[in-house]
Amino acid sequence: MGRYSNRLSRELAREAGVAPGERILDVGCGTGALTSVLAELVGAENVAGVDPSEPFVEACRARVPGADIRLAPAEDLPFEDASFDRSLSQLVFSFVSDPAASAREMVRVTRPGGLVAACVWDMTGGMRMIHGYWAAARAVDASAPSEEERFGGGAGQLSGLWRDIGLHDVVDGTLSVTTQYRDFDELWNSFQGAVGPVGVHAASLEGDLRDAVRDAFWENIGSPEGPFTLVGTAWYTSGVV
Numbered sequence: 001m002g003r004y005s006n007r008l009s010r011e012l013a014r015e016a017g018v019a020p021g022e023r024i025l026d027v028g029c030g031t032g033a034l035t036s037v038l039a040e041l042v043g044a045e046n047v048a049g050v051d052p053s054e055p056f057v058e059a060c061r062a063r064v065p066g067a068d069i070r071l072a073p074a075e076d077l078p079f080e081d082a083s084f085d086r087s088l089s090q091l092v093f094s095f096v097s098d099p100a101a102s103a104r105e106m107v108r109v110t111r112p113g114g115l116v117a118a119c120v121w122d123m124t125g126g127m128r129m130i131h132g133y134w135a136a137a138r139a140v141d142a143s144a145p146s147e148e149e150r151f152g153g154g155a156g157q158l159s160g161l162w163r164d165i166g167l168h169d170v171v172d173g174t175l176s177v178t179t180q181y182r183d184f185d186e187l188w189n190s191f192q193g194a195v196g197p198v199g200v201h202a203a204s205l206e207g208d209l210r211d212a213v214r215d216a217f218w219e220n221i222g223s224p225e226g227p228f229t230l231v232g233t234a235w236y237t238s239g240v241v
Helices: 002-015 033-042 054-063 099-108 128-140 157-164 184-193 196-204 207-220
Strands: 024-027 047-051 068-071 084-090 110-121 168-181 228-240
Touching: 002 033, 002 084, 002 110, 002 168, 002 228, 024 033, 024 099, 033 047, 033 054, 033 084, 047 054, 054 068, 084 099, 099 110, 099 157, 110 157, 128 196, 128 207, 128 228, 157 168, 157 228, 168 184, 184 196, 184 207
Parallel strands: 024 047, 024 084, 047 068, 084 110
Antiparallel strands: 110 228, 168 228
């Protein structure tokens, strides 16, 4: 997923209007894909980040020296009110335990007139890799899980939350990135590290079941022979405090 999120980070920072001189918060910073882009734009000393995973926090600190990276959930941000000009969150709201509480915390720590922005993958088909994989898994095994029901994956869910919590001038849009693969094996083998819901599921498959899901997935993304490109589209929303 890193090859998608690294590209998406630049699109999110651009769409959110991040500019030099601002203080920016990265909510759910993970290993630092977005954090590193923000540090390039405003300087690491003006960037803070939080994540509930201690290994991710350690990795982000190593990746972005000088940034203020803390161990904390999105629902309870360890910062004073109105501490930031912009609060951003990338590919996180589908996984938080309480989206509304997380969004309100982002609002609380953002100054009046500042911007709160987030993006999550379009699980209705825009994130072709993830959608294609789960469609293949369920075609082979009807009991296979899905990510389509995660919050934010459907049209208007994020922007609706932004309006519900009282943000102004809410923008509802999409961000798209492309990723190239040398062949299907490169894509399939990238799942075997058991990272993320797709990776965990793919790595658990064995024998004929594994082969059947692999073949169905190959068909779902267009039966590529040789190099190919996939598009990943995320829902984007922003609002003014």
